[in-house]
Amino acid sequence: MTTPPRLLLTVYAPALAGDDNRPLAAIHGMEQALPGLRLEWRVTGGRRLAALPQRDAWLVGKIKDGGFPLVCNGDESYPVTVMGRGNDGLFSPGGQALFEVHARLPLDASVIKAAAEMLERVAEGTHSFWGRATPHDAAIDIAYQTAPTLEGPPSPRRGLPALKVFEHIRSPEIPYYLGWLNYWSSAAAQAIGFPDPARDADLLSRARRTATGGWVVQLTETPLDLDNPAHLDALKRAYERFPEIGGRAAP
Structure with missing residues (x-):
């Protein structure tokens, strides 16, 4: 059975602290x-759906270990899910603990x-x-840019550049990788040198x-499809334009 196409949305934020409503x-x-x-x-331990009539209060009470449990829309024919997790500073850029949100949608x-x-909000x-x-599908190819092989270093597909693993990137403001839609905070945009009106006219037309003061930058008009040579070329050009992404710039 073929898996319907999905959109993966992920953001990386400072770690949760105290009575955090994020x-x-x-x-x-x-x-x-x-x-x-x-x-x-929510999804129960028996993998059944259970309604959350007081969702917000329930969720606040379930925040632990720097994240929150998976919640969904309750429609198995059109599943939308979101969860949050903490990422220890040992495995994060600059040794700074992070809060990550991961969502999947049709x-x-x-x-x-x-x-x-949605990404902006x-x-x-x-x-x-x-x-x-x-x-x-594109996210899987992009993941190979950092995934180590049995022989050691990453072995990226499609001629994409190898990227550093997250803990080897010098600060959390530097994106690990690119995507179809990219959110860069003001600090992240400054870290990678965006925008430069002379070099970023094409990206600014879709930003x-x-x-x-941050930016949402769309790499291609339609969702990124790396079987499309034009989309693959757009992704490669963006990596060339922003060598800081993935920790590739010389220190």
């Missing part, structure tokens, strides 16, 4: 961006239309350093500024 901001942001979406269900016309706004609501939204 998990709720992530979920509310997704619901606000995609009309009709209600993430008011890659259909309504999600494609809402994706940029989730990223800004969680005060993220950076984030991305990318179709699952928008956020309320906090």
Whole structure:
């Protein structure tokens, strides 16, 4: 059975602390961006769906280990899921602990239309350093840019550049990799040198500024498909333009 196409959305933010409402901001942001979406269900230990009539209060009570448990829309024919997790500083750029939000959605016309706004809302609501939204198939290829092989270093597919593993990147403001839609906070944009009007005219034509001074930058007009030579070329050009991404720039 063929798996329907999916969109993966991930953001990387400072670690949760105290009475932190950023998990709720992530979920509310997704619901606000995609009309009709209600993430008011959980998955039980027996892999059954259970409704969450007091979702916000339940979620606040379940925040632990720097993250929050998976919640979903309760529709197995159209599954939307989101969860958060903490990432220990031992395995994070600059030794700084992080809060990560990971969402999966069907890659259909309504999600494609809402994706940029959703990424922006989730990223800004969680005060993220950076984030991305990318179709699952392209995300797998991109993951090979950092995945070690049995022989040692990464072995990227499709001629893409090898990237450093996350803990070897010097600061959390530097994105680990690129995606179809890219959220760069003001600090992240400054770290990678975006925008340069002379060199970034094409990217700026598909970019928008956020309320906090960050950017949402769309790499290709349609969702990234690395079987499309034009899309693969666009991804390679973006890596060439931003050598800081993935920790490739000389120190």
